[in-house]
Amino acid sequence: MRDVAVIGLGMHPWGKFKDKSVGDLCRVAVDQALADAGVAWREIEGVAAASSRFSGGRGWGLNGNDVVDDLGNTGVPVYNLSAGCAAGGNAFNVGWSMVASGIHDVMLVVGGEKMPKGFIQTSGVEEVTDPEYLRQVCVGMPGPAFWGAMCRRRMAKHGTTEEQLARIAVKAHANSVHNKWARFRKEFTLEQVLGSAMVSYPLRLFEICPVSDGAAAVVICSADIARANSRRPVWVAGSAVATARFDDGIPRGLAGPVPAHGEAYHSEAALAVEKAMAMAGVNPPEVDFMELQDNTVFYELSFPEEWGFCKPGEAEGLMEAGETTPTGSMPINPSGGFQSFGEATTAQGIWQVCELVTQLRGDGGGRQVPGAGVGLAQALGLGGNGSAVVMRSEL
Amino acid sequence: MPQATPVVEGLFTDTANGPRLTGSRCAGCDMPYLPVSALCHNPDCDAPDLQPAEFGPWGVIWSLARQDYPPPAPVKFDEPYQAYAMAVVDLDDGLRVLGRVATDDPESVDVGQRVELIIDTLAHDEDGKELSTWKFRVVEQGAGA
Numbered sequence: 001m002r003d004v005a006v007i008g009l010g011m012h013p014w015g016k017f018k019d020k021s022v023g024d025l026c027r028v029a030v031d032q033a034l035a036d037a038g039v040a041w042r043e044i045e046g047v048a049a050a051s052s053r054f055s056g057g058r059g060w061g062l063n064g065n066d067v068v069d070d071l072g073n074t075g076v077p078v079y080n081l082s083a084g085c086a087a088g089g090n091a092f093n094v095g096w097s098m099v100a101s102g103i104h105d106v107m108l109v110v111g112g113e114k115m116p117k118g119f120i121q122t123s124g125v126e127e128v129t130d131p132e133y134l135r136q137v138c139v140g141m142p143g144p145a146f147w148g149a150m151c152r153r154r155m156a157k158h159g160t161t162e163e164q165l166a167r168i169a170v171k172a173h174a175n176s177v178h179n180k181w182a183r184f185r186k187e188f189t190l191e192q193v194l195g196s197a198m199v200s201y202p203l204r205l206f207e208i209c210p211v212s213d214g215a216a217a218v219v220i221c222s223a224d225i226a227r228a229n230s231r232r233p234v235w236v237a238g239s240a241v242a243t244a245r246f247d248d249g250i251p252r253g254l255a256g257p258v259p260a261h262g263e264a265y266h267s268e269a270a271l272a273v274e275k276a277m278a279m280a281g282v283n284p285p286e287v288d289f290m291e292l293q294d295n296t297v298f299y300e301l302s303f304p305e306e307w308g309f310c311k312p313g314e315a316e317g318l319m320e321a322g323e324t325t326p327t328g329s330m331p332i333n334p335s336g337g338f339q340s341f342g343e344a345t346t347a348q349g350i351w352q353v354c355e356l357v358t359q360l361r362g363d364g365g366g367r368q369v370p371g372a373g374v375g376l377a378q379a380l381g382l383g384g385n386g387s388a389v390v391m392r393s394e395l
Numbered sequence: 396m397p398q399a400t401p402v403v404e405g406l407f408t409d410t411a412n413g414p415r416l417t418g419s420r421c422a423g424c425d426m427p428y429l430p431v432s433a434l435c436h437n438p439d440c441d442a443p444d445l446q447p448a449e450f451g452p453w454g455v456i457w458s459l460a461r462q463d464y465p466p467p468a469p470v471k472f473d474e475p476y477q478a479y480a481m482a483v484v485d486l487d488d489g490l491r492v493l494g495r496v497a498t499d500d501p502e503s504v505d506v507g508q509r510v511e512l513i514i515d516t517l518a519h520d521e522d523g524k525e526l527s528t529w530k531f532r533v534v535e536q537g538a539g540a
Contacts (some may be wrong), residue, residue, distance in 0.1 A: 140470035148460035155540035156506035201461040255429035255492035
């Protein structure tokens, strides 16, 4: 396997853009990524793209083909990757795999999305053979209620308070003020978060990510090319995808077995993170910061524990002590996270890579993690898809 | 109970012993399935067949959620909307299953409470026909997580 570097990043800011197409958003991100890398479109040897259910792709998830048509058809191979909200992370893993294995030397990884209004509903398949459809029709548990149930379990087990949950949102938005790509670049007070509408107790509106439009792209290449041509390469130390374990205990459909091995949650995320960290040869203390998928504030508590960054029940205390801020001992989501961006689902995994590169280059400005040398990013999506990447500033 | 139509056929039934969920269980590894499954999906099991199985009625609330806003389709509810509670219930027979909690006071529902499976009204369709589903009724206060 060859070492792989990210040599260029680009993003269209997250937000709602009714007068722009998903193609417009992707073009901004791709043009920036190519310019940042100093690579011409003709030099791209392969495109790994996140397939969207919501926008572009001609109904077949052909979002990479849309980008190629827009930039100009060079005959470049396109790999369209579908993995729900983890699609961006999976596309990055496929791009990395192809460069690492020597199939291509220079690749573009891209994801863009324009989301419909409201919280994301079901899988879109209205048939009784679809477990998500059954869950909604027979019980009625939209995404926020699913997160609410996970959070209630934590409250019962660890005594998590509503105020602690709100403080996580306050922290996220304090970071977002320093991120020009974020949609909500505004500080919120504890009172404002606690005063926002209850969506699914104990989760309030400002503690759950809304949906957004956005696009992100990176140019990746082999180490030889990076060293010869790039001023500012950032290195991929580990990249992995995984799917959920059979009996991890999350109520994904209507029912499953009571897990035999105690409490377990998103096994797809934990597996991907474990694999990426093992590949990188790092343990939690060596990871300087992480970008995790905070669809809701709850995940800033549960994920670090599931991944071994702290012991079960410790996350609240670390957060309250400020350890999860960019200058703390366990910085989480210096970007501002999904709470500040909103979710442009299939672009998220690539946006996270952009944040890792920004931090590892030392370009984080007011949200910079001091001395950041190793960063971790994680995404997950429908179907039990998980992805993770570990990056280093130096090989 | 007046004649109601199950919101989805084949998931629950009212037996002589009371309501039960209807699924399958693996003859090899005992894994429970709802809805009915033709094959066992346990990667560590290669048993060839599943048997029809009934689940319930007793269990414990593993966790729960409250639906504080009217959810979009295809979730069904009657107007005027009233916030409802739903629970993730660990049935005594090994199935972890979702279900609404039958209560007028969603705030009283909590982790660890003992529940009983019931069949109850979910909502009414456009023609006023009653649709039924399974729910859980709290029968005993619990000891938390």
